[in-house]
Amino acid sequence: MRIGVLGSGIIGLWTAYELVQNGHEVTIYSNLPVTGTTSASAVAVVTPLFPWSLEQNPRLFNTSLRWFRETLEKFKEMNTHCDFMNVVPSYEFGYVDEHGVEVLEKGFPASRLTQLNFAPTKMISIETPITVTNEWEQLVDVSFAINFDADMVDTQIFLPYLKNELEQMGVEFKLRDFKSTLDISLLPHQVLFNCLGIQSHFLFSDVGPEMYPIRGQSHFIICDNEPPYYGVASLHHAVFRHKRGFYLGSYFLEETKRTWRDFMSENPKDLITQPTADEYLLTKKFATETYLKLARSVGLDPESVPFEKILRVNAGIRPFRVEGPVMERSQLGSKFLYHNFGHGAHGWTIGYGATREVVSLFMEDKDNGKIPKN
DSSP, X not given: OEEEEEOOSHHHHHHHHHHHHTTOEEEEEESSOGGXXXXXXXXXXXXXXXXXXXXXXXXXXXXXXXXXXXXHHHHHHHHTTSXXXXXXXXXXXXXXXXXXXXXXXXXXXXXXXXXHOSXXXXXEEEEEEEEEEEEXXXXXXXXXXXXXXXXXXXXXXXXXXXXXXXXXXXXEXXXXXXXXXXXXXXXXXXXXXXXXXXXXXXXXXXXXXSEEEXXXXXXXXXXXXXXXXXXXXXXXXXXXXXXXXXXXXXXXXXXXXXXXXXXXXXXXXXXXXXXXXXXXXXXXXXXXXXXXXXXXXXXXXXXXXXXXXXXXXEEEEXXXXXXXXXXXXXXXXXXXXXXXXXXXXXXXXXXXXXXXXXXHHHHHHHHTTSSOOO
């Protein structure tokens, strides 16, 4: 069957990959090259630091852990053919909130790491708290770090690699910008997979409610580094030192002019998807000042980050839903539309496993005669 996939980020690529593996011909439609998508803005540290807990949503929590393990295994398998992934010791710094709870980024309880059980962890107390400028008017004193090994994917190697693999498998890539569902309805496919991320809300407002954007901005420095390699993260900011250079990230950033919920009534063109000077300066402050203090506090010997060697800056908007990603079937006229979006900030971590489930839904529908053959 000839199938169209909307979107060329990591979820769209995984979707095409699974469909081809199941014997289908695939065309990917996107208005961006794979290296220009939101997925390319990430360094892709594949760790299951989910916002949902075992107590709040046990089904989603356990399912996400399964998706994470399936995704990580797939990365490891593909890494034998292309050296894009490394294990790096990571240090996540946190603070004690007003309720006396030790938390990491976005209020993530440090105790939840024991539920995830994806890697051995070590708690390190900081003798003298270190002040982190999370936002310009938000200063936080961090007093501990959680140390664990993390699998880090170099997105600038993996995305072109997977695209090349898909092309070798016969997948076509076509540039196409969708302004409305009418544009989509004109595509020559009876079955479509929607992997458009945040754009999905504006095209299919009745699908996947309660979705809001998570903005991130990444700075990539290319240089040759000798070991050791490691990551240092605190709240909205992170520095990862790897063998090909440095990744500097600012993520989970809130818009200053409006709330996340206000976004739901706005036009997609209003979203700030270009790098901003404000976030650049926040990242620079963290990378050239705070990062050095944090790294030394856990016994590392960091050198200064060569900020003048920044090769490129990427910004992106990731779709997030508290209820988890949207993975369901709907109709668009006579067409069958399978949705696979809303992983926001976890597309790299659970994307392959989640995609397998969506493709399995389609295969079941096809086998049960719900999808006419074409």
